[in-house]
Amino acid sequence: MYSLTTLLTTLSLLSATLAAPLTIPLGSTGLTITISSDGGAQMNNGQKVDLSPVMAMMSQASPAECATPPAQGNAKAGNAKAVYFLTNAANNAVVALKVGADGKLSAGSMTSTQGKGGVGVDAAGKPALPDGTFSQSIIRVEGSTMIALNPGSNTASLFSISSRDATKLTMIGSPVDTMGDFPVSVAVSSKLSMACVANTGARAGIACYKITPTGLLPSGSLRPFALNQTNPPSGPLNTVSQTFFNGDSTALLTTVKGDPTKKNTGFLSSFPVTAGMVSMTGTQTSPNGTAVLFGSTVLPGTSDIFVTDASFGTATLSSSTGFAAAAVSASTKLDGQKATCWATFSAVTSTAFVTDVARNVLSEIDTKTGEVVKSLDAKNGNIGLIDLASKGNFVYALAPGNATAGVPVHVAVYDVSGGRGSVKEVQNFEVMGVSDSVQGMTLC
Ligand SMILES: *[C@@H]1O[C@H](CO)[C@@H](O)[C@H](O)[C@H]1NC(C)=O
Ligand SMILES: *[C@@H]1O[C@H](CO)[C@@H](O)[C@H](O)[C@H]1NC(C)=O
Numbered sequence: 001m002y003s004l005t006t007l008l009t010t011l012s013l014l015s016a017t018l019a020a021p022l023t024i025p026l027g028s029t030g031l032t033i034t035i036s037s038d039g040g041a042q043m044n045n046g047q048k049v050d051l052s053p054v055m056a057m058m059s060q061a062s063p064a065e066c067a068t069p070p071a072q073g074n075a076k077a078g079n080a081k082a083v084y085f086l087t088n089a090a091n092n093a094v095v096a097l098k099v100g101a102d103g104k105l106s107a108g109s110m111t112s113t114q115g116k117g118g119v120g121v122d123a124a125g126k127p128a129l130p131d132g133t134f135s136q137s138i139i140r141v142e143g144s145t146m147i148a149l150n151p152g153s154n155t156a157s158l159f160s161i162s163s164r165d166a167t168k169l170t171m172i173g174s175p176v177d178t179m180g181d182f183p184v185s186v187a188v189s190s191k192l193s194m195a196c197v198a199n200t201g202a203r204a205g206i207a208c209y210k211i212t213p214t215g216l217l218p219s220g221s222l223r224p225f226a227l228n229q230t231n232p233p234s235g236p237l238n239t240v241s242q243t244f245f246n247g248d249s250t251a252l253l254t255t256v257k258g259d260p261t262k263k264n265t266g267f268l269s270s271f272p273v274t275a276g277m278v279s280m281t282g283t284q285t286s287p288n289g290t291a292v293l294f295g296s297t298v299l300p301g302t303s304d305i306f307v308t309d310a311s312f313g314t315a316t317l318s319s320s321t322g323f324a325a326a327a328v329s330a331s332t333k334l335d336g337q338k339a340t341c342w343a344t345f346s347a348v349t350s351t352a353f354v355t356d357v358a359r360n361v362l363s364e365i366d367t368k369t370g371e372v373v374k375s376l377d378a379k380n381g382n383i384g385l386i387d388l389a390s391k392g393n394f395v396y397a398l399a400p401g402n403a404t405a406g407v408p409v410h411v412a413v414y415d416v417s418g419g420r421g422s423v424k425e426v427q428n429f430e431v432m433g434v435s436d437s438v439q440g441m442t443l444c
């Protein structure tokens with residue numbers, strides 16, 4: 001009898017670059033097994049075997065591969081291997097761009113999500129471009145797992161990332177229903193093997209899933225938010241901004257924008273994680289001084305979070321007495337800001353970087369004091385910046401285009417290797433073949 005362990009080991013070595021069909025001799029038994037690209041397999045004695053669950057597991061078998069490096073001033077943190085965002089077009093797709101050793105981008109791949117993108121509407125009922133989903137993290141990578149959302153078809157798509165080529169994505173299972181309307185932000189916890197999706201349409205709220213080798217399995221039903229929204233949602237005010245796990249995955253947090261014109265302050269939602277599950281009931285709080293909470297980032301080594309508020313700038317929220325009573329411990333009014341919405345924390349600079357959809361400025365903030373460390377206008381012709389992410393010595397920000405004005409979509413690349421206050425632009429990569437609906441930014 002041929003050992004399953006030996007077969008699995010062989011498969012694990014091959015799974016990254018599997019050129020199918022592939023025939024493997026089974027030891028000295030005289031038997032061979034031929035594996036096709038979908039994981040179907042047949043032995044030369046005619047016996048059929050389904051290896052697709054095993055192969056899906058194998059392609060996820062190196063969760064450390066793209067893991068976020070240990071944070072807190074670790075200047076040796078590895079750089080990204082690829083950046084990803086969504087076309088968010090009618091036929092939604094993941095755009096993957098290769099990252100070189102110098103941090104710069106080059107062409108990569110485009111992979112269908114088998115779902116539809118979606119664009120919300122503004123107060124006048126017109127498509128709300130260039131920020132069509134009013135959100136951060138519509139696509140997210142954690143370990144070698146990627147989840148991408150389809151706001152136009154209310155589904156979430158799970159992919160594994162090849163450990164040999166980070167621009168090679170393989171869909172696991174089929175897109176799953178998000179239990180609500182217009183999903184715009186996804187949280188992933190490797191520790192819990194869980195993902196949670198925030199919907200912001202008529203049926204608004206959070207849906208959670210167990211991440212398994214064969215796909216996403218629902219964990220509980222929709223945890224609703226009373227937003228009284230429409231399909232598509234009208235924003236950016238009064239919509240869900242971002243959902244994310246806190247640093248030790250003991251709570252699922254979600255920022256929701258208020259509408260100051262209606263004396264609605266928005267809120268920070270928190271669902272505790274107990275026994276490995278996200279609770280069905282949570283708390284909501286509106287930290288004094290915030291109104292339009294948008295993108296967020298956890299602050300490594302603390303229980304605090306850093307948030308943007310599109311109505312003034314940024315704030316650090318302290319949760320020393322629990323997230324149900326999160327309070328502003330530092331805040332920053334950014335001069336000339338129009339809509340400060342997206343945030344990332346750099347372990348190399350130990351500062352946060354934020355972007356504004358209507359200004360081509362990358363702002364660096366000291367999250368303890370609220371000091372503006374640097375405001376960088378790269379003067380490269382971009383209109384503004386939306387979702388961004390950082391890893392190692394670089395920060396990558398998506399710059400939406402405007403076809404009418406002849407401005408293409410770009411990804412701006414910033415070098416922060418010199419530490420705090422050193423940020424400089426090193427590349428403004430033009431992305432071909434995408435439209436102005438692009439959203440998201442995540443790294444492997
Ligand atoms: C909900 O929204 C509709 C318009 O879409 C509005 O007429 C209604 O008053 C709203 N209800 C509440 C409770 O805000
Ligand atoms: C909220 O902040 C305002 C000023 O920023 C202050 O006057 C008020 O007392 C604060 N309220 C609470 C409940 O802390």
Ligand SMILES: *[C@@H]1O[C@H](CO)[C@@H](O)[C@H](O)[C@H]1NC(C)=O
Binds near residue numbers: 405
């Ligand atoms: C795109 O540019 C055109 C021409 O300058 C302008 O009228 C339009 O408002 C811009 N679109 C967006 C979504 O900003």
